[in-house]
Amino acid sequence: MKFSIVITTYNRLPLLRRAVESALAQTWPCEVVVADDCSDDGTQEYISSLGDRVVYQRNSVNLGHSATLNAGVSAARGQWIKPLDDDDYLAPNCIEEMSRAIAKRPQAVLCSCQAIQVDDSGSEITRTQSSGPGKSFYVPQEDIHYGMLMEVVPFGTPVQVAFQRDAFIKSGGWDSALDTNCDDIDSWVRIAQYGDAVFLNDYLAYRTLWPGGYNKKFSLEKRLDTSILIKDRIYKLVSENHRSSLPALEDIHGYLKLHWSVVSLKQRKPATALAMAYPAMFSLTAWKYLAIAVFSRKVNHKAHCIRQEVIEQEMVLIAPKAPALAKC
Structure with a gap:
């Protein structure tokens, strides 16, 4: 199978160089595509200096991150796409390990690995939590949406997927x-x-946490609204096999409101926290789910709410029978 690494960028040339170098250093042959959202900081000249080692896709006007990724995928020729933001980078064996895992599960359409979070100088801050006892495992299609709804299927950010x-x-x-x-x-x-x-428990990606990150420009209220929107979309796609064990949608909304109100309190925004929490603060079910989430961060919640079965040294995760909400 052929992989294409699609790097999205806009006016971040110093960071882009690191991302491109990590893509070109892969131990598995792959195409490298840079999708440029009309940068004016010398990005075009830098990519041109790399010759045919990199495919260059440049927007004629600034279109935004999502449209730029779509344009990069259109320009790519690989059967599989590894998206990469310009402020993140990959371990040299990322594509090799992903390719091997995918080859063992040809029905897969998604693959996610673990990531190391670093600051803007490259120093490690934290790591994502291992999500299963095996080196790699897969989740069948019919269980994915239920697992995402209950936050026990561990998809990550673009650098991981x-x-x-x-x-x-x-x-x-x-x-x-x-x-x-x-x-x-x-x-x-x-x-x-x-x-x-398919999921890998290898740390194959590096995500930069810094003030210039895209997610920093959104208010907490906006992030709450989007979280609810995404949950609503997932809810509609849950397999009939799991419909009988679905929590009520309003309880999921309540949990999210309490979660983001806690985030607001941590950021010393009590008025925002109160506005987010009302009226979910009066729901015992919403508090129950929040308590489960807090407890789960202290233990391996996957082991408590997902049955596991070894198949040819691969781990097959079957979605939980009982509801469980936990932030991954």
């Missing part, structure tokens, strides 16, 4: 209406309609 190009195109691509505010998660939700998901 790769997707099958055909499934991406069928899904309609990234939604420009969301543009950097959960446009990635929304895409995973829609791509997951077309096949299984």
Whole structure:
């Protein structure tokens, strides 16, 4: 199978160099595409200096992150796409390990690995939590949306995820209406309609946490609204096999409101927290789900709410029978 790494960029040349170098240093042969949202900082000259090592897709005007990713995928020729924001970068064996795992599960349309979060100087801050006892495992298609709704299927940010190009195109691509505010998660939700998901417990990606990150420009209220929108979209796609164990949609909304109100309190915004929490603060069910989420961060919640079965050294995760909400 052929992989294309699609790097989206806009006026971040110093960071882009690191992302491109990590893509060109892969131990598995792959195409590298840079999708440029009409930068004016020397990006075009830099990419031109790399010759035919990189495919260059440049927007004629600034279109935004989602549209730029879509344009990059259109220019790519790989069967699988590894998206990469310009401020993130990959371990040298990222594509190699993903390719091997996908080959063992040809029904897959999504693949996700673990990531190391770093600051703008490259120093490690934290790591994503391992999500299963095996090196790799898969989640069958019919269980993915229920797992995403209950937050026990561990999809990550773009630096962690790769997707099958055909499934991406069928899904309609990234939604420009969301543009950097959960446009990635929304895409995973829609791509997951077309096949299984493969997960690796290897740390193969580096995500930069810094003040210039795209997610920093959205208010907490906006992030809450988008979280609710995404949950609503997932809810509609849950397989009939899991409909009988679905919590009420308003309880999921209540949990999200309490979660983001806690985030507001941590940021010392009590008025925002109160506005978000009302009227969910009066729901015992919403508080129950919040308590489960807090507790789950202290233990391996996957082991408590997902049955596991070893198949040829791969882990098959079957969605939980009982509701469980936990932030991954």
